[in-house]
Amino acid sequence: MYKLIACDLDETLIDDDAHVCQRNIDAIKAATKLGVKFVPATGRGYRAIEKTLAEIGLKDKANEYVISFNGGCITENKDNRIMKFQGLDFAKADELYRLGLKCNVCIHVYTKDMVYVYNADEDEIKYLKLRHVYKIIDEPNLDFLKGQDIAKVLYGSTDMPYLEKIASEISNTTKDLDVSYSSNRYLEFNHQGVNKGEGLLWLADKLGIKPEETMALGDNFNDLSMIEAAGLGVGVANVNPKMKDDCDYITKADNNQGGVGEAIEKFVLEK
Incomplete structure (x- = not known):
């Protein structure tokens, strides 16, 4: 039996309106009653997913967990207790920000509690409002964040070939980072070795769960690990x-139709 389910949020667990459908909620609650750990694994921070945790009945619960910032932070839900954090050093984050200023992209800079956003258009603001606690900035550098923990930096554009071109052009700068794509609109930069796969294995080990007793669900390349x-x-x-x-299995249902619930029903509840 699978004892830990790590699940991406955007475009996987939640629908296009940033809510969890009833099929997913029912399946998650049935699985947790069996003692299965349901662990959101997201590129966002804990503060940004509290609404989702409330919808699935896991907000502020002891012995329940979240993998956030693509594995850069692992927390226990009760009181948002940080168990592990590994972010970018300031110099690297500032370098990425300055490089982004030269491109036609939106830039996100993530601290533990806030997303600082540069050059967001109306479509990006609409997407952000459903998912993040954020502040719009227009700064020439990240000096205003000196001394703060920076979890990750990303570039945003709905032109994915353009993001891929940027990734290729700055590959020498990012060769010591963990680079991934998400939501068909983001190019993400984390500390080297920080990804959802490592986060899953680290948490499973802490809980005494074998890798083969875990299930992971996702939709994009930051979920691949x-x-x-x-x-x-x-x-x-x-x-x-x-x-x-x-993938070992592809659900018939998408994120709007309860694909996560389908997988839980099939492989955990055995319906």
Whole structure:
């Protein structure tokens, strides 16, 4: 039996309106009653997913956990207790920010409690409002964040080929980082070795759970590390087509139809 389920949020667990559908809620609650740990694994921070935790009945619960910032932070839900944090050093974050200023992208800079956003258009603001606690900035550098922990930096654009071009052009700068894509609009930069797969394995080990007793669900490339690390890797129906061969199972339902619930029903509840 799978004892730990690590699940991406955006475009996987939550629907396009940033809510959890009833099929997913019912399946998660049934699994947790069996003692299964349901662990959101997100690129966002803990503060930004409290609404989702409340919807699935896990907000502020002891012995329940979240993998956030793509594995950069692992917390216990009760009182948001940080168990592990590994972010970017300031110099690297500032370098990435300055490079982003030269590109036609939106930039997000994540601290533990806030997302600082540069150059966001109306579409980006609409997306942010559903998912983040954020502040709009127009700064030439990140000097205003000196002394604070910076979890990650990302570039945003709905032109994915353009983001891929940028990634190639700055590859020498990012060769010592963990680089991934998410939500079909973001190019993400984390500390080297920080990814959802490592976060999943670290937490499972802490809880005495074997890798083969874990399941991971996702839709995009920042989920690939945990899909590959887990005992069972599941893509929802709207998974990036380039990842399908890396998944052990693809659900029939997408993120709006309860794909997560479908997987839990099949592999945990055995309906």
